[in-house]
Amino acid sequence: MFVVGVAGVLTRRNAIIVFMSIELMLNSANLSLVTFSSFSGNPVGQLFVFFVMAVAAAEAAVGLAIIIALFRNKPTLNIDEINILKW
Amino acid sequence: MIDFSEIFLILPLIVIGFGILVSLVFEMYSKQSEKILPWLSILIFTITAIFSIATISEPRDVVFHNMLSVGGNTHFFYFIFNIGAALVSLLSIDYIKKYGTYYGEYYILLQSSVLGMMLMAGAKDLLVIFLGLELMSISFYVLAGLNRKKLSANEASLKYFLLGAFATGFVVYGIALIYGSASSTSLDVITADFSPLTNNLLFIVGVLLFLIGFSFKIAAFPFHMWVPDVYQGSPTTVAGLFSTGGKAAAFSSILITLIAVFSNSAQNIFTPYLSVIATLSMLFGSIVAIAQEDIKRMLAYSSISHAGYLTIGLASGNEYGVAGIIFYLATYTFMNLGAFGIVAMIEGENESNLTISSYAGLSKRKPLLAALLALFMFSLAGIPPFAGFFGKYYIFISAIKADLTWLAVLGVISSAISVYFYIRIVVLMYFKEADSELIIHDSRTGLLALIISSILVVLLGIFPGTILQLITSFI
Incomplete structure (x- = not known):
C-alpha cells in the first residue's frame, strides 16, 4: 500500500490524485502501526494512529x-501546467 | 498524574502556546491588531528566548512521561528559534505593507510554527517529533501561500504542500517500522535496545525512511526540488524563516534520533547514506547557485549546499560533529536571516528588484545596507574572521576525526566554489555603477533586526570557543 502511494505521487499529474496517494501512504503507515501494536501487545501504536489521523485531517483541510x-x-489541476516558477 | 513542578520546566512552550491564544483573541476583537500584533509576537519570542537562555544550565531532565527533555541544548535550540522568529517579525512589519496584503494570521502562524520547532527540538519520543514536525509544516504551507491572490504564491504553497506531505508519509512509515522493531516509540527505550536492533532489517529500513523524510525538510540534494520554487514564490521574510528555523528544527530532530547511535558508540551504519547526501547537496547547491540570476533562488541553492555541510557532521557522527552542527545552525540562522532581511528591504513593490544585477552600485546609495550585506555574504562564504568560517571549520574537523577526510576535502572544494557567487554580489555592490534607479523604502525596524543579527554573527565569530564549550558540555 505504501508503494502504491509512492508510485501514485510520482506518476499522477492531477493535484487531487497526488494528494489522495499521499493519504494512502499515511493510511498504510496507520495499518502497520495497528498491526505491530496488536502483534506486540503494546498499545502505543494504536494511540499513535489517532494522532496520525488527526494530523492527516488538518493537512487535508490546508491542502484542499x-x-x-x-x-x-x-x-487547472494539472501540476505540469503550474510552472511559472522556473529557472 | 502530572507533577506540577514539571509545568515550570516547560515554561517556554507554555508561553508560546498561551501567546498564540492571546494573539488569536486579539486579532478577532481589536481593530488595531495590525499595529499591535507584531510587537506582541516580538515580545513573546523575546521573553521565551531570554527565559530559555537563562535556564540553559538547569539540570537536564525528562518530563511528562518521557515525552520532552528540558535544559541543555534543547534550550539552546529554543533560543535560536525564538531569536530568529523575533528577527523575522521585526523585518515583517514594513515588509508586509510593501507586499500589499496584511492578514492577521501571519503572526499567529509564525508563533505556531515556532511552537512546532520547539517541540521537535525538545522531543524525547517519536510521537512528539511527528506532532512538532506537522505543526511546523502545516503553518509553513499556509505562510508560503499567504498572498492568496497571487499565482506565484499559490504555486509555491502547492508545491511545498505536496512535497512536504509526501515527506510526512515517509516519516510516518519510518516511525511505524521503528515502532514495529523496537515495540516502543520512546527514544530512551530505543537507545537502550540499540545494539540488538542494528541487526534488525526492519529497524534499519525504518530509520532510513525516517531520514529520507527529513532529507526533504532539510532540503538535501535528491529531495531539494521544491526549495528554489518555494523560496521564490513565498514572501521573502517567510522564506528566511523556512531556510533557517525550519532547517534547524529538522536537524535538531535528526540529531535527537541519531544520538541513539552516538551514545552507544556503535558503528554508525548510516554513514554511507549521509555522506552521499552531503557530497551531492554541497556540490550541486554551489554549482547551480552560480548560474542564478534571481537573488532568492541563489540563496535557495546556497541553502541546499549549507544543508550538505551540516550533513557532514551527521555522517561523521561523533561528539565534534554534534557540537559543530549546533554551532553551525546558530551562525547559519543569523547570517542567512540577515541576508534574507536585506533582500526583503531592497525588494520593491510587486516583487521587483529581485535580480542580482539590481544590487549594482548599492554602496553609493545605501552604504550601511551594502556593508551589512557584505558582512553576511563573507560569513556565508566562510571567510575567517566571521562566524560562518568557524561553523564550517568545526564540522570539517569532525569529519577528519571520523576518518572521512575525503568528505572534508570535498567540503572545502565546494565552499571554494561558493565563494564565487557570494563575492559576486559584493563586487557588484562596490565596484559597479547602477544602471537603473532603484527605489528603496526605508524601514527602521528592519534595520534594527539586521543590526541585531550582524552583532550576533560577529559575536559568534569572536567567541566561537566559549560557545562551543558550552554546547559540548551538554552533549
Whole structure:
C-alpha cells in the first residue's frame, strides 16, 4: 500500500490524485502501526494512529484550501501546467 | 498524574502556546491588531528566548512521561528559534505593507510554527517529533501561500504542500517500522535496545525512511526540488524563516534520533547514506547557485549546499560533529536571516528588484545596507574572521576525526566554489555603477533586526570557543 502511494505521487499529474496517494501512504503507515501494536501487545501504536489521523485531517483541510486558492487564479489541476516558477 | 513542578520546566512552550491564544483573541476583537500584533509576537519570542537562555544550565531532565527533555541544548535550540522568529517579525512589519496584503494570521502562524520547532527540538519520543514536525509544516504551507491572490504564491504553497506531505508519509512509515522493531516509540527505550536492533532489517529500513523524510525538510540534494520554487514564490521574510528555523528544527530532530547511535558508540551504519547526501547537496547547491540570476533562488541553492555541510557532521557522527552542527545552525540562522532581511528591504513593490544585477552600485546609495550585506555574504562564504568560517571549520574537523577526510576535502572544494557567487554580489555592490534607479523604502525596524543579527554573527565569530564549550558540555 505504501508503494502504491509512492508510485501514485510520482506518476499522477492531477493535484487531487497526488494528494489522495499521499493519504494512502499515511493510511498504510496507520495499518502497520495497528498491526505491530496488536502483534506486540503494546498499545502505543494504536494511540499513535489517532494522532496520525488527526494530523492527516488538518493537512487535508490546508491542502484542499491551497488547491482551491490556486484554482481560483488558474483553472487547472494539472501540476505540469503550474510552472511559472522556473529557472 | 502530572507533577506540577514539571509545568515550570516547560515554561517556554507554555508561553508560546498561551501567546498564540492571546494573539488569536486579539486579532478577532481589536481593530488595531495590525499595529499591535507584531510587537506582541516580538515580545513573546523575546521573553521565551531570554527565559530559555537563562535556564540553559538547569539540570537536564525528562518530563511528562518521557515525552520532552528540558535544559541543555534543547534550550539552546529554543533560543535560536525564538531569536530568529523575533528577527523575522521585526523585518515583517514594513515588509508586509510593501507586499500589499496584511492578514492577521501571519503572526499567529509564525508563533505556531515556532511552537512546532520547539517541540521537535525538545522531543524525547517519536510521537512528539511527528506532532512538532506537522505543526511546523502545516503553518509553513499556509505562510508560503499567504498572498492568496497571487499565482506565484499559490504555486509555491502547492508545491511545498505536496512535497512536504509526501515527506510526512515517509516519516510516518519510518516511525511505524521503528515502532514495529523496537515495540516502543520512546527514544530512551530505543537507545537502550540499540545494539540488538542494528541487526534488525526492519529497524534499519525504518530509520532510513525516517531520514529520507527529513532529507526533504532539510532540503538535501535528491529531495531539494521544491526549495528554489518555494523560496521564490513565498514572501521573502517567510522564506528566511523556512531556510533557517525550519532547517534547524529538522536537524535538531535528526540529531535527537541519531544520538541513539552516538551514545552507544556503535558503528554508525548510516554513514554511507549521509555522506552521499552531503557530497551531492554541497556540490550541486554551489554549482547551480552560480548560474542564478534571481537573488532568492541563489540563496535557495546556497541553502541546499549549507544543508550538505551540516550533513557532514551527521555522517561523521561523533561528539565534534554534534557540537559543530549546533554551532553551525546558530551562525547559519543569523547570517542567512540577515541576508534574507536585506533582500526583503531592497525588494520593491510587486516583487521587483529581485535580480542580482539590481544590487549594482548599492554602496553609493545605501552604504550601511551594502556593508551589512557584505558582512553576511563573507560569513556565508566562510571567510575567517566571521562566524560562518568557524561553523564550517568545526564540522570539517569532525569529519577528519571520523576518518572521512575525503568528505572534508570535498567540503572545502565546494565552499571554494561558493565563494564565487557570494563575492559576486559584493563586487557588484562596490565596484559597479547602477544602471537603473532603484527605489528603496526605508524601514527602521528592519534595520534594527539586521543590526541585531550582524552583532550576533560577529559575536559568534569572536567567541566561537566559549560557545562551543558550552554546547559540548551538554552533549
